[in-house]
Amino acid sequence: MPVSIIVSAFVAALVGFGGTLALILAAAAAVGASAAQASSWVAAICLAVAGTSAVLSIRHRMPIITAWSTPGAALIAGFGSGLGMEAATGAFLVAGLAMVLCAAIKPLGTLVSRIPVAVAAAMLAGVLARFVMALAEHAVATPALVLPVIAVFFGVRRLAPNWAVPAALAAGIAGALALGRVGPMPAPELSALVWTTPRLDVSVLVGLGLPLFLVTMASQNLPGFAVLRASGYEPPVRSILAVTGLASMLTAPFGAHATNLAAITAALCTGPDTDPDRRSRWRAGPVYAGFYVLLAAAGASLVAVFAALPPALIATIAGLALLSPLTGALTAALNEEKHRIAAVATFATTASGISALGLGAPVWGLAAGLAIIAVDRAKRR
Numbered sequence: 001m002p003v004s005i006i007v008s009a010f011v012a013a014l015v016g017f018g019g020t021l022a023l024i025l026a027a028a029a030a031v032g033a034s035a036a037q038a039s040s041w042v043a044a045i046c047l048a049v050a051g052t053s054a055v056l057s058i059r060h061r062m063p064i065i066t067a068w069s070t071p072g073a074a075l076i077a078g079f080g081s082g083l084g085m086e087a088a089t090g091a092f093l094v095a096g097l098a099m100v101l102c103a104a105i106k107p108l109g110t111l112v113s114r115i116p117v118a119v120a121a122a123m124l125a126g127v128l129a130r131f132v133m134a135l136a137e138h139a140v141a142t143p144a145l146v147l148p149v150i151a152v153f154f155g156v157r158r159l160a161p162n163w164a165v166p167a168a169l170a171a172g173i174a175g176a177l178a179l180g181r182v183g184p185m186p187a188p189e190l191s192a193l194v195w196t197t198p199r200l201d202v203s204v205l206v207g208l209g210l211p212l213f214l215v216t217m218a219s220q221n222l223p224g225f226a227v228l229r230a231s232g233y234e235p236p237v238r239s240i241l242a243v244t245g246l247a248s249m250l251t252a253p254f255g256a257h258a259t260n261l262a263a264i265t266a267a268l269c270t271g272p273d274t275d276p277d278r279r280s281r282w283r284a285g286p287v288y289a290g291f292y293v294l295l296a297a298a299g300a301s302l303v304a305v306f307a308a309l310p311p312a313l314i315a316t317i318a319g320l321a322l323l324s325p326l327t328g329a330l331t332a333a334l335n336e337e338k339h340r341i342a343a344v345a346t347f348a349t350t351a352s353g354i355s356a357l358g359l360g361a362p363v364w365g366l367a368a369g370l371a372i373i374a375v376d377r378a379k380r381r
Contacts, residue, residue, distance in 0.1 A: 005283050024349075026318055041255030051247060074131055121330075123211065149311035
């Protein structure tokens with residue numbers, strides 16, 4: 001096997017895991033997960049990523065790289081406070097079921113695809129904006145820790161964008177150690193899966209499960225399909241949705257929120273740098289899966305290490321990791337002039353963080369945008 005395949009898979013796994021682990025832990029904290037449940041969350045979703053990447057890549061002989069839903073984790077962290085792990089797990093289960101149904105029932109997939117891109121992107125932007133705006137707050141509150149991390153992020157980003165977040169994390173850990181802001185380091189331990197019985201709460205299913213499904217489809221799966229097509233592959237859409245949706249359902253009771261097609265990290269394994277022969281690049285999938293199995297085993301130790309770091313550092317890393325997705329979401333939201341007002345209304349409503357009738361801001365933001373588009377279309381008739 002060419003060394004380039006191993007290197008590409010390693011970099012993709014390291015960037016995907018290290019760049020957004022802070023968001024997973026923020027999501028786990030928001031829904032009240034215990035330390036054991038948070039460790040199980042990380043281990044379960046790493047195993048889901050490993051299994052789906054290996055199965056899909058071997059089955060279809062193309063580099064199908066999966067990941068956890070980064071925007072989904074941001075959604076949970078921002079709007080999952082007080083829900084409880086049992087209710088959140090029920091929402092994860094239903095979001096996975098929705099992906100399976102999209103694969104099995106073609107009209108349902110068509111209906112989801114008819115949601116205007118501007119509205120879906122604006123809802124995602126509203127979710128992500130809360131984390132990015134927090135960067136300024138933490139920079140003012142703890143400048144000695146946060147400002148050097150931000151400087152490293154933008155400095156590295158000019159040379160190697162994919163390494164900007166891991167470099168910022170490394171700089172942050174070094175800064176926290178120098179400032180004496182790091183708690184006791186844990187002893188190494190293997191991860192263990194912890195079962196959480198899902199509770200199906202209708203308001204949580206609609207308020208969290210539906211937005212989780214939508215942001216995962218719009219911001220992860222659709223760009224992931226585009227990455228594969230750009231590299232000369234025709235993605236097996238229904239197979240990918242079925243396998244990742246089923247994996248999401250199976251791992252939801254262990255805390256995993258959503259498994260989906262990767263986009264940015266997938267590009268590291270689908271191009272000629274991985275292997276000049278396009279027909280051989282599929283081997284990056286199983287190798288990538290192997291690295292994620294190792295990360296799953298080390299999940300408990302990594303979660304404990306992050307727990308010893310200052311909360312301001314974790315929030316800063318999360319905000320920096322979401323700068324690029326927020327930029328993409330805002331660009332897509334405002335791309336079409338005819339939908340801009342609806343997109344801005346969706347963004348503002350979602351970013352407001354309101355809650356009414358048991359439903360969170362993302363649902364009301366989506367409803368506001370769709371209502372404005374419906375009124376505009378009625379006027380044109």
